Amino acid sequence: MGEAILSRLVASHIYLPSDVCVSDPMPERRDLLAKKYGVQVTPNNLIAAEAEILLLAVKPQSLNAAAIGLANAPAPCIVSILAGVTLAQLEVMFPSKSIIRAMPNTPAQVGAGVTAIAANALATKEHIEAVRQIFGAVGKVVDVAESLMNAVTGLSGSGPAYVALMVEAMADGGVAAGLPRAIAMELATQTVLGTAQLLSETKLHPAQLKDQVTSPAGTTIAAIAQLEKSGLRSAMIEAVLAATRRAEELGKP
């Protein structure tokens, strides 16, 4: 996820590569990132923490190890994309700092992400604006209350995986119905992309869009009756709730 953000920040000239320093423990990753993006690299998190904004993009389980020695880091602004980790926990690790919790998603790689942000009480307007600009480079930015951040994680943070599963399953259905795999994949992917664009541009309610596709006694209602029988809606609701609960667990010390 960190690389997805990095790649767009550099490509959209929000930061010059020379203004970015990436810390990563693996020499191969450091070499690759330096070559691919022209950024500075270091194995030492303390050096990365000399920046104005320190973006934490490690797994929640690695945070304690990554944050060793960073309590007095010079960076005045800390941004965390870690699932589950709360502002209160980050405030204990990084006292007296502007701290912003963000939850992006992987469509950020193509500039089509969505990121929710929540700031702590000490966050300055300038830092919040700078962070809005960082995530604005990878897609849309929405403000949410911090208490909703785990729900955001369950919906849009993890959501690309649910949609990918759906595309794969739709393509499998096409293959089962006789389509060649490559054509089935193209049809499934473009159907999801086009439907998302249609919903976004027209602001149609999903139920209205569904009604438009559903001819009386036609094919779509036959499919929908099957999806309802299989519990698609309930499965999706339960999936978002399960991910939200898991984010809560990841935030527990």
Ligand SMILES: NC(=O)C1=CN([C@@H]2O[C@H](COP(=O)(O)OP(=O)(O)OC[C@H]3O[C@@H](n4cnc5c(N)ncnc54)[C@H](OP(=O)(O)O)[C@@H]3O)[C@@H](O)[C@H]2O)C=CC1
């Ligand atoms: N993947 C996603 O869709 C999303 C992820 N997130 C959040 O982003 C974070 C990263 O997730 P993801 O990108 O999937 O995970 P990855 O494992 O791909 O990335 C974690 C990175 O942290 C590096 N790392 C590990 N330990 C340290 C350390 N001590 N100091 C510095 N760097 C270290 C790893 O280096 P190396 O592998 O080289 O050892 C790796 O590059 C998580 O907290 C997750 O909750 C948020 C939104 C979406």
Ligand SMILES: O=C(O)[C@@H]1CCC=N1
């Ligand atoms: O699976 C995860 O834990 C991370 C957080 C959101 C998306 N991926």
